[in-house]
Amino acid sequence: MRLRWGWFILPSLVVSGVLLFLSQAVFLRVSFFRDRGFGRVEADLTLANYVRVLTDPFYLRSLLLTAEVALIVVAVSLLLGYPAAYILARMRSRWAPALLAGLVVTALVAEVIKVLGLIVIFSADGPLNRFLVDGLGLAAPVRFLGTMHGVVIGLLHFTLGFVVLLLFAVIQTIPRSLEEAAQGMGAGRLRVFWRVVLPLSLPGILVAALVVFNLAMGAFTAAALVGGGRFLTLPVLIERTLILETKYAMAAALSAVLLAVVMLVNALAATLLARSRLARLQGVA
Amino acid sequence: MSGGGRIGRVAAGAFLAALYLFLFAPLLVVAGASLGGGDRPYVRFPPDTWSLEWYRRMPPGYLESLQVSALLAAATAVAALFLAVPAALALVRGRFPGRRLAGVMLRAPLQIPYVVTGIAFLQTYYLVGGAVGLNLRGHPVGLLLGHVFLATPYAIGALVAVLERFPPRLEEAAQGLGASGWRVFRRVTLPLIAPGIYAGGLYAFIVSFGEVPVALFLGGPGVTTFPVQVFAAMQFDFSPSLLAISTLTLIVSLVLLLALQRLIGIDTLLRAGGGRR
Numbered sequence: 001m002r003l004r005w006g007w008f009i010l011p012s013l014v015v016s017g018v019l020l021f022l023s024q025a026v027f028l029r030v031s032f033f034r035d036r037g038f039g040r041v042e043a044d045l046t047l048a049n050y051v052r053v054l055t056d057p058f059y060l061r062s063l064l065l066t067a068e069v070a071l072i073v074v075a076v077s078l079l080l081g082y083p084a085a086y087i088l089a090r091m092r093s094r095w096a097p098a099l100l101a102g103l104v105v106t107a108l109v110a111e112v113i114k115v116l117g118l119i120v121i122f123s124a125d126g127p128l129n130r131f132l133v134d135g136l137g138l139a140a141p142v143r144f145l146g147t148m149h150g151v152v153i154g155l156l157h158f159t160l161g162f163v164v165l166l167l168f169a170v171i172q173t174i175p176r177s178l179e180e181a182a183q184g185m186g187a188g189r190l191r192v193f194w195r196v197v198l199p200l201s202l203p204g205i206l207v208a209a210l211v212v213f214n215l216a217m218g219a220f221t222a223a224a225l226v227g228g229g230r231f232l233t234l235p236v237l238i239e240r241t242l243i244l245e246t247k248y249a250m251a252a253a254l255s256a257v258l259l260a261v262v263m264l265v266n267a268l269a270a271t272l273l274a275r276s277r278l279a280r281l282q283g284v285a
Numbered sequence: 286m287s288g289g290g291r292i293g294r295v296a297a298g299a300f301l302a303a304l305y306l307f308l309f310a311p312l313l314v315v316a317g318a319s320l321g322g323g324d325r326p327y328v329r330f331p332p333d334t335w336s337l338e339w340y341r342r343m344p345p346g347y348l349e350s351l352q353v354s355a356l357l358a359a360a361t362a363v364a365a366l367f368l369a370v371p372a373a374l375a376l377v378r379g380r381f382p383g384r385r386l387a388g389v390m391l392r393a394p395l396q397i398p399y400v401v402t403g404i405a406f407l408q409t410y411y412l413v414g415g416a417v418g419l420n421l422r423g424h425p426v427g428l429l430l431g432h433v434f435l436a437t438p439y440a441i442g443a444l445v446a447v448l449e450r451f452p453p454r455l456e457e458a459a460q461g462l463g464a465s466g467w468r469v470f471r472r473v474t475l476p477l478i479a480p481g482i483y484a485g486g487l488y489a490f491i492v493s494f495g496e497v498p499v500a501l502f503l504g505g506p507g508v509t510t511f512p513v514q515v516f517a518a519m520q521f522d523f524s525p526s527l528l529a530i531s532t533l534t535l536i537v538s539l540v541l542l543l544a545l546q547r548l549i550g551i552d553t554l555l556r557a558g559g560g561r562r
Contacts, residue, residue, distance in 0.1 A: 006381030008371035012437065015368055016391055019434045023405035030408050084304050087297045099301070101551050105542055106308040108487075110495035112515040113531040117311025119519075120318055120328055120528075127314070127330050161308060165555060218398025221497045221512070225519055235400040239498065242404060252408065255401040266396055 031252035039246045049253035059237075063257065066234040069148065069223075070216035073155045077212045078205060080156075081163035086197070088164070089171040100168070107161035111221045114157055119225065122150065146230035154222035159212045166211060170204030171197070203276055210269045217262050234258045312535060319528035328525055339529040347530040350514035354494055357425070357510060361432040361493035362486040365440040368433070369485055370478070373444035378453055395438045403502035406431045410503070423505020431503050432493040439492055440485035447481030447553065480549040487545055487554075 033041035034048055053059045088099060106114075121128050122144030129141035144150040174197060182192045220235040227236055234254060242251035314330045321329055322336030375381075376388055394402065410421040421427030455477065459469045475482075500510040509517075511534065518527055546554060 004379075005375050005377075006379035006384075007375070009375035009379065009381070009384075009387050010371075012368040012372035012391060012441070013387055016394070016434065016437060019406075019430065020390070020393055023402070023409045023434075026409045026412050027401075027405035080304065083297075084301060087301055091297075097551050099305070100555060101546060102305060102309070104546075104551070104554055105539065106312070108491050108495075108542065109312065109535065109538060110512050110515075112495075112497065112512045112519070113315060113535060114311045116515065116519065116527060116531055117313075117315040120314050120330055121310060123328075125329070157308065157311065160304070164304075169555070214396060214398075218400060220398075220400050221516065225516065235398060235498070238400050238404065239501070242407075242502070248408065251404055255398075255404045258398055259401050262396060262398060 027252045028256055030249055031256050033249045035247040035249045037246065039248050041249050049250050050257070052250075053253055053257050059254065062232050062234050062237045063261070065232070066217060066258075067261070069151055069155065069233060070213055072152050073159060073216040074209050074212045076152070076156055077159045077163045078209060081160055081208070082167055082201075082205065085164045085167035086171055089168050090176065100165075103161050103165055107165065111158060112225075115154060115222050115225045118154055118157060118222075119145070122153075145226060146228040148231065150226045151223055151231055151233070154226040155216050155219050158219065158222055159215050162215070163208050163212055166208045167201070167204060170201050170208075174200045203273055206269060206273055206276070210266065213265060214262060217258065315528055316532045316535060319525070319532040321525065321528075328528065339525045340533075343526045343529060344524065346509070347514060347526060350509050350511045351530065351534065353508060354511035357428060357432060358490045358493040360429055361436050362440075362489040364429065364433045365436040365489035366482060366486050368437050369440035369444055369489075370482065372437075372441050373448055373478075373481070374474070376441070377445055377448040391441055392438050394434055399435070399496060399498045402431065402435060403499040406434070406499065407502045422503060423508060425508050428500060428503050428508055428510075431499045432496070435496065435499060436489035436492040439488040443485035443488055444478060444481040447478055447484070451477050480553040483545060483549050484554055487542075 030041065031049055032045045032047070034044070034046055036042055053063075088096060120126055122142070123129070124141045124143075132138040133141055144153070178196055178200075179192050182196050183189070187195070218235055219233070220239065223231075223233045224236045224239065227233065229240075232240070235258070238251050238254045238258070241247050241254060318328050318330040318332060319339060320335050320337070321332030322334045322338040372391060376384065376391075397405075406427075407422060410427055414420045414422070421430070456469050456473050459473045460466075464472065494510075495512055497512045497516050500513045501516065504510060504513055511530075515527055515531065518524060
């Protein structure tokens with residue numbers, strides 16, 4: 001008799017399924033009411049919250065700002081993360097395992113601790129600004145809190161470790177012998193990279209980009225602490241709407257819009273990914 | 286690097302060094318600055334004077350929140366594993382209709398922003414509270430449910446990654462030799478997936494231990510987690526003792542991670558976590 005492993009799916013499917021569908025249905029329903037303040041809502045269903053989110057410049061700006069920050073973080077994460085992952089994957093050094101362990105450690109430390117450290121480093125009289133002002137003679141300290149570059153740096157610190165680990169796993173699957181073969185046939189290093197390594201890692205890059213995009217769109221802790229109430233991305237605005245303004249329906253509508261954007265991009269990427277895998281298969285055939 | 290020139294190697298080394306400096310500097314600065322002292326709540330790195338004062342004058346709420354977080358994260362890890370071990374076995378070994386769909390559904394919490402999960406659970410708790418008078422907001426069980434929801438997909442991911450490396454033939458052989466189903470599980474399957482259990486439990490623990498928005502929305506007086514405590518203190522009443530408690534947490538996390546890495550190897554830790562976040 002074969003073991004019937006299939007039934008083992010039931011406990012997790014029931015628990016996760018109930019929590020997922022119940023919680024999503026409840027919050028989506030709340031988003032269709034009108035706030036009366038102090039967490040209470042009116043009885044009639046309305047689209048007013050969504051109309052407001054998509055027409056009020058205040059909310060629109062926050063949505064665009066969130067997308068802009070997320071796209072910048074994706075681009076910089078890949079630009080810095082890919083070379084780092086490539087170096088780590090191709091290095092023949094006994095330090096390689098320790099370097100990887102270091103990445104795991106920084107990726108797993110509680111985010112509030114890392115943001116606390118970043119804020120000390122970038123504060124007006126912190127080590128970085130003392131170096132820039134006293135050492136290099138900069139006129140005024142660089143501001144970090146409440147700025148776009150501050151929030152981007154805060155999110156980068158959060159995503160970079162993950163990106164390097166993800167891309168490391170991808171590049172490791174590309175045999176070194178492929179590069180050596182191409183070089184043996186006279187291709188320069190740049191050409192080998194451009195024509196062999198990069199195309200082969202493209203699906204992995206897309207996956208990494210998607211992971212970072214999801215993390216950055218939903219990033220709350222670093223965005224709230226570094227943004228300091230002046231730079232409001234959507235997750236931060238949702239928290240303020242919920243806790244400071246106690247507008248539960250509006251917060252739910254903002255959450256629904258954020259969720260919709262993230263899901264849309266994920267669906268789009270999934271289609272792209274399926275197509276690129278297909279293209280590769282056809283290329284082989 | 287194969288055939289790389291000397292300049293290329295130096296540039297690569299410098300690039301890596303800069304990256305690691307960026308990643309590790311905040312941790313070193315927190316630990317260094319925590320050893321400062323003085324009466325004013327004034328943070329400086331490197332400190333002007335060195336002392337353990339901020340460790341001695343730790344507000345009681347800080348240690349309490351650390352205790353809440355440790356208990357919550359441990360409970361989350363155990364609960365997530367009880368769901369994840371059978372789920373991973375079913376996903377890898379099972380042949381049943383809708384298997385792929387089940388996998389997609391179990392991974393769904395990974396794609397939902399934490400803030401959205403927090404709001405969704407909060408509204409659900411209000412609804413349940415209004416209907417049956419069971420108030421889960423500010424209750425440890427409410428927080429636990431939220432964290433189990435967030436953490437289970439990570440545990441499943443870790444276990445699936447480990448399971449995919451072992452052929453089911455081993456279990457089938459044990460069964461062919463007459464072992465009962467439970468005995469096969471205890472003596473063959475469980476030892477095989479032990480690294481996945483450690484790694485999955487670790488990821489579940491980490492998610493619960495580091496996460497702010499869900500714990501912020503679902504917590505309340507008496508159930509303030511460590512990250513929420515630090516988050517709130519950084520916004521409203523900064524105290525240098527934050528650096529001290531963060532450093533203590535950092536040291537404990539490092540020791541735990543190193544111990545676990547000894548136990549299961551960096552390779553499993555990477556494979557189990559890399560693709561899932």
